[in-house]
Amino acid sequence: MYQINLIGEEYCSCGSVMKCEAEHIHKSCEDDNGHSIEVLKILICLTCNKLTVILYETWVSAYEEEMYGYENNPQQRDLHDLYREYTKTVLLAPKINLDPCIPEPIAQIIYEAQLVLGKSARASFILCRAVLEEICNDFDIPSKNTNKKGFIQLHDRLKLLVEKEKISDDLNQIIGGIKELGNEGAHSGHVIFSEKVQNKDAENLLELVNYIVERLYVDKYRQEEAKKGLAQLKNKILPP
Numbered sequence: 001m002y003q004i005n006l007i008g009e010e011y012c013s014c015g016s017v018m019k020c021e022a023e024h025i026h027k028s029c030e031d032d033n034g035h036s037i038e039v040l041k042i043l044i045c046l047t048c049n050k051l052t053v054i055l056y057e058t059w060v061s062a063y064e065e066e067m068y069g070y071e072n073n074p075q076q077r078d079l080h081d082l083y084r085e086y087t088k089t090v091l092l093a094p095k096i097n098l099d100p101c102i103p104e105p106i107a108q109i110i111y112e113a114q115l116v117l118g119k120s121a122r123a124s125f126i127l128c129r130a131v132l133e134e135i136c137n138d139f140d141i142p143s144k145n146t147n148k149k150g151f152i153q154l155h156d157r158l159k160l161l162v163e164k165e166k167i168s169d170d171l172n173q174i175i176g177g178i179k180e181l182g183n184e185g186a187h188s189g190h191v192i193f194s195e196k197v198q199n200k201d202a203e204n205l206l207e208l209v210n211y212i213v214e215r216l217y218v219d220k221y222r223q224e225e226a227k228k229g230l231a232q233l234k235n236k237i238l239p240p
């Protein structure tokens, strides 16, 4: 049996580092050209104690196998693992710990985007765009023209949202960027998209979405709480 050390630590959706609890390595699809290796890892989070299951897959050519004799020489494999690319599919992950003040429909789409990360960067990109649509819904930005038939494009809905909620320029730019990238996921051809976009990019885009949601909901909530707290203190100590 192979020994595989995939390089790099894995992180839980809560942000903490995870430790590998169990690993199963499986060799399959063997033919004259080589074979694929599937590695199934069960990881446990050192902070929240929840499980994550990840499947890694890679292809080993017959040439490599012959050249380095991996089967009898695990150290060689470790060495070459440094350069080997694995596709990574998250089969199970705890829900991202979103603040409870984030509306449920938005939190749900973010969770779905997180779940498909490893399987399809494109699906995750499209879901990130869907989060923006859901934010518009939550702030009661219309999705249809009232006088004319037809839908209002996301681009225009976001403009209305920015005006209504007085969203700052820096945040507006990030929202616009997510929309553009999400469009790329929705409209560009398969070959072009898969050449340009890796799973890691989808992970980074989702982080931006999380940032937006934090700013729009969590910051606002804390600001309101701070205002209330200050009013109470002033009332008590410095009555008018």
Ligand SMILES: [Zn+2]
Pocket (backbone or CB within 6 Å): 012, 013, 014, 015, 016, 045, 046, 047, 048, 049, 050
């Ligand atoms: Zn965790």
